[in-house]
Amino acid sequence: MKLAIIGTGYVGLPTGVGFAELGTNVVCVDKIPAKIDCLNRGELTLFEDGLDELFRKNVASGKIRFTLDMQSAVSGADVVMLAVGTPPHPVTKEADLQYIYAAAKELAQYLDRYTVVATKSTVPVGTGDEIEKIIHEVNPSADFDVVSIPEFLREGFAIHDFFNPDRIVIGANSERAKEVMRKLYAPFVDKCSFLWVKRRSSETIKYASNAFLAMKIHYINEMADFCEKSGADIREVAKGMGLDTRIGNKFLNPGPGYGGSCFPKDTNAMAQMGRKYGSILSLIETTIAKNDERKAKMGQRVIDTIKSNPEGKIAVLGLAFKGGTDDCRESPAIDIVKEMIKHSHNICVYDPKAMQNAKAILGDNVKYAASMYDACENADVMVILTEWEDFKYIDLSSIKQKMHSAKIVDLRNIIDGQKAVELGFEYQCVGKA
Ligand SMILES: NC(=O)c1ccc[n+]([C@@H]2O[C@H](COP(=O)([O-])OP(=O)(O)OC[C@H]3O[C@@H](n4cnc5c(N)ncnc54)[C@H](O)[C@@H]3O)[C@@H](O)[C@H]2O)c1
Incomplete structure (x- = not known):
């Protein structure tokens, strides 16, 4: 299974390293060249307890790689996870979705097989519908579903929480998407409750x-x-x-x-x-x-x-x-x-x-x-x-x-x-x- 993660920050990086450790082939994309250079030199860009060791191990085994190139990451991916920031808008304080929408526009061009676009970023209700529209507009022939897979990890315990979640919530409106997500999250089946919702x-x-x-x-x-x-x-x-x-x-x-x-x-x-x-x-x-x-x-x-x-x-x-x-x-x-x-x-x-x-x-x-x-x-x-x-x-x-x-x-x-x-x-x- 190939997983592309867009956004290599406090959520994207530990999540990518965690899935690589579980055997998934992971490609992490970011738009900041200094970040990707640093990761490709084998250095971490943030501190998380326990991340360093798993990062080194999975980079060495080739289970995870880092790139600026969205096309090489998204092309052929079974799941593309969005883990970009959704900071507060400076005036209205509502979630600023510009990074999510920009990433959706960009990734849409490279969808070349059935792909589940999974939103890990915290996004307001209805954002999945917007992402769906954007991808359709950019690439009308794309074969995809958009699901919501909110992240509950605690900073400082990201690695522990990745492997030991209380629950995994998946918001999916299609059976086909559920099947793919079931495969990706198969290692967690006996570990925690799964909640399948709208x-x-x-x-x-x-x-x-x-x-x-x-x-x-x-x-x-x-x-x-x-x-x-x-x-x-x-x-x-x-x-x-x-x-x-x-x-x-x-x-x-x-x-x-x-x-x-x-x-x-x-x-x-x-x-x-x-x-x-x-x-x-x-x-x-x-x-x-x-x-x-x-x-x-x-x-x-x-x-x-x-x-x-x-x-x-x-x-x-x-x-x-x-x-x-x-x-x-x-x-x-x-x-x-x-x-x-x-x-x-x-x-x-x-x-x-x-x-x-x-x-x-x-x-x-x-x-x-x-x-x-x-x-x-x-x-x-x-x-x-x-x-x-x-x-x-x-x-x-x-x-x-x-x-x-x-x-x-x-x-x-x-x-x-x-x-x-x-x-x-x-x-x-x-x-x-
Ligand atoms: N930090 C947490 O503990 C935490 C926990 C749960 C959920 N979340 C949610 O997860 C999301 C990500 O949070 P974070 O703390 O990891 O953010 P972050 O700022 O640490 O990382 C986001 C990364 O996305 C990259 N990015 C933005 N646009 C991009 C694009 N078009 N292409 C490639 N890369 C792009 C940025 O360069 C940055 O490196 C947010 O919605 C946040 O609310 C965060």
């Missing part, structure tokens, strides 16, 4: 799921605010809630607000779709507004700790939108640092993987440290913005000796607060007074 349902499932998770984060953040005022402890409250199997214990960690390349854009796109279809999604609308407010509030919370010494140094640990990734897109950490930059010129940042991506956004407005310990040298407050394992086990005694004032703002609740207090730190976390 294409429009599949497109909606992805947005409805991400919006629900974002709401769950917003909910626990609001509860954390309540706990801070009422004398309860959010960790105990979340644990008590999570033991109820109807609620589940995932996504109940309070923090600085959700971010990343998916939740902000997908909640906005879902809200926009609600408006478009005259069915206002009020819970999602509120979640979006409150999450934005939260990031500003958290930045202010840090600034308040240096009120008596506005020139004081702020050491920021964590820039990626979550641990395990170098991705800074819509990272709450970045938004909070931006908020702090409005009030402070003395900010020093560190992240184990995301320094390069963060530099491209924050530029010269902050200093960059070589390690978490360097960042804390002479600092007046240490702020934790991303839940990296390294930060959890930071040597608090040695940090205390390096810092000018012993203050910690732990917006991820990962430090042992009791120990910090025993060592003489002024310690603030989320959801506990």
